[in-house]
Amino acid sequence: MSPLSAALLALLAAATPPPQSGGEGQAEASAAPRRYLVERVVLEGLSRTPESLVRRYLLVGQGDLLDEERVLLSRLRLAQRGWFSRVETRLERGSERGRVVLIFKFTERNTLLVSDLALGATAPQPIYGGFGLSQQSLLGMGMELSGAFVYGGKPPGLDAPDRFSLRGSFFDPDLRVGRMPPVILGLTVLWIHGEEFACVDPECSGYEGNYAGAPRLRYSRAGGEISFGIRPAPFERLIAGFRYERLGATAATGGPFIRPGASSLCALTGLYERDTRNDLFFPTEGSRLLGQITFGSRAFGGDYEYSRYLLQLETDFGMPRGHALRLSATAGAVQGEAPFFDRFYAADHAYFSIGPALGRALELNFSTDSRYDALLLVGGAEWGIPLWQDGAFFHRGYLALGARALWSAERPRAGRTAASRTPLSAEAALRLDTPVGMFNVSLGYALDVFL
Amino acid sequence: MLLAPLVAVAGLAHDVAPLAGDLEIKDGRLVAGFDLGPAFPPDLRKQLGNGLTNVVVLHVTLAPVPGEEPAAVYVRETEVLYDVWEETYRVTLRDPGHPRGHHLTFAAWEALRAFLAEVRQIDVAPASILGDRTWVVSARVEVNPVSQELLDRTRELIANPAAGARVGGASRSVLGAMASYLLGKGATGADVHVFRSRPFSARGGAIR
16 A cells, blocks of 8 residues: 555544544444554464464455454454464554554464373283374474374283384375465374284184183284375365385284285375364264275285275254254275275274274274274264353363164175174263363273273 | 263353343333343453454343243344544444444443443333243343354364274274364354343233
8 A cells, every 4th residue: 555545544534523422421423434554463472373374364464454354354264273262353553543553462272182092901901002192283383293102012921022003193284385275285104013813703712711822913014194185175175195004914814814924005095075064072063074095006016906985974963952963974895905904893983892892092903803894884873962161171061972873794795794793882972172182081982891 | 870960961051140130011012121241341341442343242032931932032233343543432233223223432431331231121022922921031142253154254174184084993092082173262252141031920011
């Protein structure tokens, strides 16, 4: 804006008739709009987040005519990035009449969250556990760095290698290079030393009172995935990636499929996600659709020829008294000779399983059930009852009551794999939203451990 | 059995305060006057004086007891704009009596607060609908509500692909956790206060 037009605007503002004061401190007034010029935009309260990053999301700048809607949109855009617990705006007088200083005041939030917390026990494994942390805004730049581990130690009664799973990931949802449109960049690395019991029957006689002598498959995985993506629309994400893992396995008869000795897995991956939910913690409207495809091939340098398809859908509805209903469905299929860990482990998708199967922890299986399936169908419903909001540490809490039906099969026409004695499972959980993450105190999981 | 106390407190999304004020039947209409002071605490002065437009929305509903859908609703929207150069509060009030807006100016915060908190002579409903039933009047004050349309214009999918997308699914845990990104009350600055009257009925042309 030129100095002349700024001066004219200042004159306009100065010419607006002053309001009158009347009885009881109030007076009738005209609806004359204000025409203020933004002399400066000041950012307050930033200690970790760089100013340059914040200014990317501002829709108003120095020299603009004050547009309150753009100020509000800027505030909302910044608030939803997840870096701040509060974003406030205010005006102060500028250097001369008709000019104002626009001030954004930020309260930075804790961005180090607990991402995984696992504790479990099975008959062959008295205790195992793990932990994960996620820095949601690395160096205040809006990028995410996460790490998690699960440790099970040596199998009881055996002088064998420790079992553990390590996973690290980096994620930039908004990588900008020059004038190119922003892209998504993801990098995941993993290192797993694990075991699977090799008896086909999870309750076979080989386990009776002596897990140390049971046949086992020992394996290792080391590798990762790099992915790039775009956001075709505000609520959509399209990501393509390449995955490489170096695998090692002892020879075992009857265990889940993996090539004995050293092998490699090379695969192209694709992911489409559309998420219009109004809240990640307690959504009351919107839906989430996720489709994932994996192609493993010798053409890419690997030893496994397979494809894997996974489709997940969730829809959420607001109900009377502030309650919420969530309907969800999952369908998956694997073709070809996929290694066992790229197939579907039924207990991962159930609230609980009646029998030895137990959901895995960071892909480590501590149960005696080592059946992995090629086909998966899951349908479920969950009713959410809000309990409180505006709490101090526990910001929000709700009670989730859910039911889920699961069907999985080793191959087409093989019939349901009885990973659980019933295809139905149920859940009663207390879900908590806290400054350090969202927590799920689950009766279904407790049942899963003991059933 | 452990779940019972949790279910018992379910639905208390907002604290409900008693509604202090008067209800009367005047010229065949149910007329109300309230003191909504707790919705306008002294520290709100800073927010309403921030130089930008602030919106205060008052919803008054008349509903039969036990809880059914409201039989009458009154809505008043008040825009408050503190002019940093004039040092006055410009107010635009819209309600059924002023659909195009009634403009006022307040020179002092105390006068503005009294105007917002002391609601007088609201025409809630014709008295004829009261009949023999028992009723309750509720007042809901929202300070700077953010419309869904505005939220939709600013929302983006920025969270990390969910753990469910991982090969093998998410890790299972007693206390599973995931990252949160979306807007909460604190982030948007929106505030809600709910007040509710004692149950009443109309007998002999008076409120009891």
